[in-house]
Amino acid sequence: MHDTVDVALDVNGTPRTLSIEPRETLAEVLRERLALTGTKVSCDAQVCGACTVLVDGLAVSACTYLAVDADGRAVWTVEGLATDRELAPIQQAFIDHAGFQCGFCTPGMLMAATALLAEDPSPTREAVIHGMEGNLCRCTGYAHIVDAVLAASGTHREGEPQA
Amino acid sequence: MKRVISRPDAPFPIGEAVPRRDGIDKVTGAGRFTVDLGMPGLAHARLLRSPYPHARIRSIDTAAARRHPGVVTVVTADDLPDVHLEYGHAVADHPMIATGKVRFAGEPVVAVVAEDPVTAEEALRLISVDYEPLPFTTSAQASLADDAPVIHEQPGEQRAHRGFSEDIERTHPNVCSHSKQAWGDIDDAFARADLVLDGEYRYPRSYAYAMEPYNAIARWGEGELTVWTSGQHPYMVREDLAHCFDLPLSAVRVIVPYVGGGYGSKSYTKVEPLTAALALRAGRPVRLVLTIDESILTTRGDAATVRLRSAFDREGHLLGRQATILLDTGGYAENSPLVGRKAANRLGGPYRIPALEVTCSVVYTNTNPASSFRGFGAPQVTLAGESQMDEAAERLGIDPVELRRRNVLLPGERPWANARGIDADLLADLDLASEALDWGSPLPPGRGRAICLSASDAGSEPMSSSIVRVHHDGSVTVTCGSTEMGQGSSTVLAQMAAGEMGVPLEHVHLLQSDTAAVSYDRSTGASRTTTLMGLAIQAAAQDARAQLVQWAQENLAPDGPTVVEEHDGVRIGDAHHDWGAVVRSFFGGSAGEVVGRGYIRRHGATAEMPPFWEIGCVGVEVSVDESTGVIRVEKLVTVGDVGCAINPQLVEGQDIGAAMMGLGMATREELIYEDGNLMNGNLFDYRVPRTTDLPELVPIIAERGDGVGLYGAKGGGEGSLNPVAAAIANAVSRASGIRLREAPFTPERVWRAIQERDGATPPA
Numbered sequence: 001m002h003d004t005v006d007v008a009l010d011v012n013g014t015p016r017t018l019s020i021e022p023r024e025t026l027a028e029v030l031r032e033r034l035a036l037t038g039t040k041v042s043c044d045a046q047v048c049g050a051c052t053v054l055v056d057g058l059a060v061s062a063c064t065y066l067a068v069d070a071d072g073r074a075v076w077t078v079e080g081l082a083t084d085r086e087l088a089p090i091q092q093a094f095i096d097h098a099g100f101q102c103g104f105c106t107p108g109m110l111m112a113a114t115a116l117l118a119e120d121p122s123p124t125r126e127a128v129i130h131g132m133e134g135n136l137c138r139c140t141g142y143a144h145i146v147d148a149v150l151a152a153s154g155t156h157r158e159g160e161p162q163a
Numbered sequence: 164m165k166r167v168i169s170r171p172d173a174p175f176p177i178g179e180a181v182p183r184r185d186g187i188d189k190v191t192g193a194g195r196f197t198v199d200l201g202m203p204g205l206a207h208a209r210l211l212r213s214p215y216p217h218a219r220i221r222s223i224d225t226a227a228a229r230r231h232p233g234v235v236t237v238v239t240a241d242d243l244p245d246v247h248l249e250y251g252h253a254v255a256d257h258p259m260i261a262t263g264k265v266r267f268a269g270e271p272v273v274a275v276v277a278e279d280p281v282t283a284e285e286a287l288r289l290i291s292v293d294y295e296p297l298p299f300t301t302s303a304q305a306s307l308a309d310d311a312p313v314i315h316e317q318p319g320e321q322r323a324h325r326g327f328s329e330d331i332e333r334t335h336p337n338v339c340s341h342s343k344q345a346w347g348d349i350d351d352a353f354a355r356a357d358l359v360l361d362g363e364y365r366y367p368r369s370y371a372y373a374m375e376p377y378n379a380i381a382r383w384g385e386g387e388l389t390v391w392t393s394g395q396h397p398y399m400v401r402e403d404l405a406h407c408f409d410l411p412l413s414a415v416r417v418i419v420p421y422v423g424g425g426y427g428s429k430s431y432t433k434v435e436p437l438t439a440a441l442a443l444r445a446g447r448p449v450r451l452v453l454t455i456d457e458s459i460l461t462t463r464g465d466a467a468t469v470r471l472r473s474a475f476d477r478e479g480h481l482l483g484r485q486a487t488i489l490l491d492t493g494g495y496a497e498n499s500p501l502v503g504r505k506a507a508n509r510l511g512g513p514y515r516i517p518a519l520e521v522t523c524s525v526v527y528t529n530t531n532p533a534s535s536f537r538g539f540g541a542p543q544v545t546l547a548g549e550s551q552m553d554e555a556a557e558r559l560g561i562d563p564v565e566l567r568r569r570n571v572l573l574p575g576e577r578p579w580a581n582a583r584g585i586d587a588d589l590l591a592d593l594d595l596a597s598e599a600l601d602w603g604s605p606l607p608p609g610r611g612r613a614i615c616l617s618a619s620d621a622g623s624e625p626m627s628s629s630i631v632r633v634h635h636d637g638s639v640t641v642t643c644g645s646t647e648m649g650q651g652s653s654t655v656l657a658q659m660a661a662g663e664m665g666v667p668l669e670h671v672h673l674l675q676s677d678t679a680a681v682s683y684d685r686s687t688g689a690s691r692t693t694t695l696m697g698l699a700i701q702a703a704a705q706d707a708r709a710q711l712v713q714w715a716q717e718n719l720a721p722d723g724p725t726v727v728e729e730h731d732g733v734r735i736g737d738a739h740h741d742w743g744a745v746v747r748s749f750f751g752g753s754a755g756e757v758v759g760r761g762y763i764r765r766h767g768a769t770a771e772m773p774p775f776w777e778i779g780c781v782g783v784e785v786s787v788d789e790s791t792g793v794i795r796v797e798k799l800v801t802v803g804d805v806g807c808a809i810n811p812q813l814v815e816g817q818d819i820g821a822a823m824m825g826l827g828m829a830t831r832e833e834l835i836y837e838d839g840n841l842m843n844g845n846l847f848d849y850r851v852p853r854t855t856d857l858p859e860l861v862p863i864i865a866e867r868g869d870g871v872g873l874y875g876a877k878g879g880g881e882g883s884l885n886p887v888a889a890a891i892a893n894a895v896s897r898a899s900g901i902r903l904r905e906a907p908f909t910p911e912r913v914w915r916a917i918q919e920r921d922g923a924t925p926p927a
Contacts, residue, residue, distance in 0.1 A: 023281075037199035038192015040423070042374040043455050043846035050374055078192035087190065095186035098812045101820065102649025103189030104374040104423030110190060129854045136846075138372050138424050139649045140816055141823030142854045 007071040011036070012080030018067075026070055027051045027062035030077060038078035038107045042136075049135030052108035052115075053077050059115035078107035081114070090114055090152040099148030101139030109135050113149045122153055164815055165861070167595065170807050170868025170875045174730065177662035177874060178866075180812035184654045184673075185421065185647060196375050196421045197393040198452055205380065206235045208441050208451040209283035211273040211290050212460070213265035216529035216839030217299035217312060220263055220272065220292060227289035228275055233282035235445045237290070238274045246440050250403045252431040254331065254339065254496035255322040256315060257532070259407070259437040264297070266314055266494030267529050268840050269460035274437065276445045280452070299529035301836040303468065303491040306337040306526045313337065314494065314527040323500075330500050339492055339525040340500035344507040346579050347518025352483025356474035360554050364471065364547035365905040366888070367833035368491065369464035371536050372851050375423020377433045377461050378452035381442035388439055389416040395429045395646050396686040397676045403432040404439055419676035422648035426824070427535035428462050429648070430688050431498055459844045463834055464536035465502050465525075466491040467543035471510070473551045479559050479566040483518035486510050488544065490525045490533070497534035499525045505620065506540030509885075511578060512548045513589055513618035513778065514570040519579075530836055531844075535688065537824065541619045541885040545779070546906060549615040549889030553896060563893065564597055564614055571616070574869065582620065583771040586869045586877060589616060592780040592802045599800040599861040600782040609789065610797070611898030614782040615886035621878050622774030623689035624765070627696050628682040631660060631703035631759040633711065635750075637732075637743030638670040641700060644684030645692045646676045650880060651813040652692045658809055659697045659873055663704035664742070665731030682760075690777050690878025693809055697873045698769065699761040707759025711745045714757070718748035768871050775870050778804040779882035781822060783858075785894040792914025794895055796826055796858040803863065806870030806877040815862045817880035822860075825887025827852040833907050 004019040011034060020029055030036040030053070041063045042050040051062040054076040081088040090113050093099065100106040109132070116123065116131040123131065128149045129142075137145060188194030225237040240248060240262040248258040261272045273290050277283035298312040305311060313336040323331045323340075330340040353359060379392040388410060394400050397417040404415045422429060434451050442449040453461060468489040474482040488506050492499035503523040510521045552570075556563035571589040572578060578585065596614045597603075606612065632640040641660045647653040653673055661668040674681055684696060708728065715733040716726045719740060727734040732741040740748075746755045763769055782800035787793075801818040808814040831850045835842045843849050870877025892903045901916035918925040 031199075035201075036192070037195070040196075040198075040374070042376070042423075045455075045846060047846040048374065078190075082191055087187075091190040094190050095182050098183060098816050100183075100186075100189050100649075101651065101816060102374070102422060102424045103185065103194060104196065106189050107192050129857060132854045136372075136374070136851060136853065138374055138426070138824065138851060139820050141819035141821075141852070141860075142857050143819050143860050144816055146854065146857070 010074040024067045026065045026067045029067040050108040052111040093148040093152035097144050097148040099145040105137045165863045168866045170866045173874040174662040176658050176668050194421050196423050204447045206276045206449050207280040208276045210271040211287045213270045215296050216268045217297040218294040222293045224291045228286040231286040233278045234286045235276040247407045252498045253327040253500035257495040299839045303489040303526035306528050337527045339496045342503040342507040342523040345520045349518045349520040352518035353474045357477040358475040360551045361472045364469045366467040366543040368466040371426040371428035373424030376453045376458040379435045379438040380450045381439040382448040387414050391418045395425045400432050401678045407436045416679040419646050425648040426537040430535040456845050460531045462534050465533040469547040471547040475555045479561045481516050481570050486521045488523035491528050492525050493530040493532040495532040497532045502540045506544050508620050509541045510544040538885050545617045545885045546888045553893040587778045587804045595802050596782040611894040612784045613890045613893035615890040617779035617885035619777040620773035621689050621777035622691040625763050625769035626685040627699040627763045629699035629703045629761045631707045632756050633742045634756045635746045635754045637741045642674045642681035645696045646687040655809040690880050694872035699763045702761030703759040714749040715745045775877035777882045779885040781886045781890050783890045783894050787898045792910035799858045800861040801883040803879050804865045805879040806875040808864050818883040821884035825884035829888035829891045
C-alpha cells in the first residue's frame, strides 16, 4: 500500500477528514473518495477548465491541484451551488439560455462564472468573455454561455448582439 | 434569434424553445456520464502504446507486470485466442489490441488490469516490448509511392462488410477504398468552357475534442455482456461486440448514459471490444478510461487533398467539375470508406452541374486512425468547391453571391439522377445571409466578406424504430435508441411525442440508448435523429392513438355513438375521455397501458435517398492583420435551413456550435506529424476555439416546412460547419488579395501568402 496523510477539507460546507495518498489530486479525491462526480476531468492538464472548483473562493483546476494543498481550506463544487433544492441564479441562467449542450464542461463553467461574478458582480460582455477564456466548451460555441453569465449578473439585456 | 417561418403550424410544444430536459442534471452535477459510473468489484485498465509508427512486435515480456501487487491481469493479443480481435465499421481491419505489428505510434499493445488506475499505470512501466521498427509513411501521397512500406500486408485479413466490399479496390496495397460519383459528359463540359480553374486544396487532420474521453465499463454475466460506453451508436457497438465474442445480439446489452460530446468522433466502435475482452480475462467488471491525449490517438478527422477542376461559361454557369480526392485514414479504415463516399457525393455542392467526375481514394498511413467527424467529408471538399466559386466570380467579374444564384439547385431539382430533389430554398437562404452581412456595403481596408454554401446527403439510412407507451394516467413513456450527446435529443424527441399525443410535455418521459430496453435505431449521427426518430415517434404515437380510438369504441361506446378522435383523447357524445380513461376501459380495471410502435425504413416518404439534404449557408466578415498574418472572423452569419425548428433555441445552439468548430479548424486546428510521431497530441498544443474567438454572431433559422420530418423538419448541426473554411478563405481573398488553399489558415501561412503577393521571398 501507499503512504497516506490525513487532510481536513470543508467541502460544500461539510467538514471532511480523509486519509489520502499525497499524490492524489483534488479532482480524484472529490470524484473517487467523496463520490462528487459533478466535477469533471477532461484535458487533465489545466487547459480546459472542466475541473474548475473553488478553493477558499478562488477558481482552481482540480485536475492538477493536489488535495493535500486544500488541507484546512473550503472547497466548493458544482454540487454545492444549489441550496434548499433551489438552483443558484447562475444555474438557472444556464438552463434559461441553453448555456450547455453535452454538459461536460458545465460544472467547470458554473464554478468559473461563480468566481467571476463574486469578483465583478456586474461585468461587461467583454469582461465575461475574458474571464471565461480558461474554460473550453466544444458544443455551444460559447455565445449562450456568455449570455447566461451576463443574465445571472443582471447585466444581460434581451436583444443585444450576441457577442 | 431570427426565425423566418413559412411552414404548417405544429401542435404545442413542437416549435417552442422549451427548456432542455437534461438541464437540472447538467447544472447540478447530478447527471451521470459513463466516466461517473461505478460498481462493486470494478477493476481498472491502462494501456501500453507503441512508441513506433510502424513496427513488428518480436516479443513482449509481461512477467514483472503480472507479479506487481494489485495487478489483476495483463493482456496481449496472444491472451485472447477465443476472441475475434478485428473490428471496424466498414472494414474489419482493426485489432482491438496489436497483433504482431503496430501501424501507428500510440497503438495499444498491452493492457494491464489492476485494482486501481495508478497501479495499472505502474505495471505498464514493468513491461518490455521488443520491436523491429519498419519504414513508415505519414502522408497519403507518400503511401502511394511504388516503394512505400505496405501497412496492411494481407488484404485477406481485412473483412469488408456492411455493404463496403464494393468499395475495396486495391490499386495500391495502401489504398483502403475507392469511391466515385459521376454523371454527364465531362470531356464535353471542359471543351465548352470559357474558364477552367484548376487547384489543389488541403484540409488538415483534425480532432473533434469531445470533452469526455473515450471510456467504457464491461461486465460479464451468465452468457451475457453488458457494456456502458460514451458512444453515439449503441446498436452498432452491440453488433461489433456480438461478432467479437460470438454472442447473439440479444446477449449483448449496450447502455449509453449522457455522452460528453460526440460530434461524430464517438460514432461506431472504439474502446468497447477491448474493455469487454479485459473483463473476460479479469473475471470481473473492468473500466477503461482513456486520457484526452489517448483519445486524440484513437480517432481523428480525415485529412484531405482535393485536386479540383471546375469549368464555367462566361456567364458564370458551372459546366463541369472533375476532382480527385485523397483521404488519409491513418493506420486503420474505421469509417473512412464512408467518409470517402460522402466526400465524393458532396463535392459538387448545391449546384446544377451538367457533368461531374469525382474519384476519392482512402489511403492508409502510419498515423492515428481517422473516421467520422462532424461534416463527414463535406468540410474537406467544400473548401475546394466553394473556393473555386469565388475564384470564378473574380475571374469573370461577377458578384460571388450572384454567381451562386445562377447555379444553385432550385427546390425539387435533383443533384444527380436518382437522388432526392433539393428540399431547400437556397436562393432565399442566400438572401437572408446577404441581408445579415450587409452584402455590397463598403468595407474598410483589410476587411472582406464571403458567403458560402454546402449541401450534404445526410440522415444516413432510414432505419429507426420507437415505442410510445401511454399509461393509465395518460402519461407517456417513449423508448428509442437515439443518444443524448448534447444535441438535445432528449428534449426534442419528448416535444414531438407530447405534441403528437396531445399530452403535456411534463407527462412525457424518454428512455434512450439501452439496447436491452429500447427499440432499434441505426445510429445517432448524420443529423438524422430529429428527422428520422421524430418520424418513428410520430408513427408510434399514431399507432397508439389508433388503438386507443378502437378501444374507446369497443369499451366506452360499444353500441355507438361513433367515437371522435381529439388531440388529447376521444369524445363520445358530449363527454371527453382522456387517453388514460381509454386505457383503463380496455383493461377493465384501474391500470394498464397501450403500446404504440413506429418503424421508419426505406419506404413511403423516406424511400428516396438521401432522407434529406443538409444545407450549409454561412457568411463571414474577416479582418486581416497583414503585419502578423493573423486573421480574425469579425462577424459570422449562419442560416439554419431546417424546415421546422422543433426547438429553435437548440437549433441555434447547434448552428453556433458547428460554425465555431468550423472556425477553429479553418484558423488553428491541425494535428501535426513529424518523424512518425504526433507532435501536438494534447490540448496545450492543439488549440480549439475559446471565448475570446467569438465573433459577432447572427444566427438565422429558416423554417419553410420542406423537409421529410415532422411539420417539414430536417436535420441540422453539421451544415453550419461545412462552408466555414471556404467562407474564411474567400473573405481573406477579398480583404488581402491572397488565395489560401491549405487549412488551417494559420498566421504563418497567411503571412507567407502576403509576402508572396508582394513579391518577397519569405524565409524557409
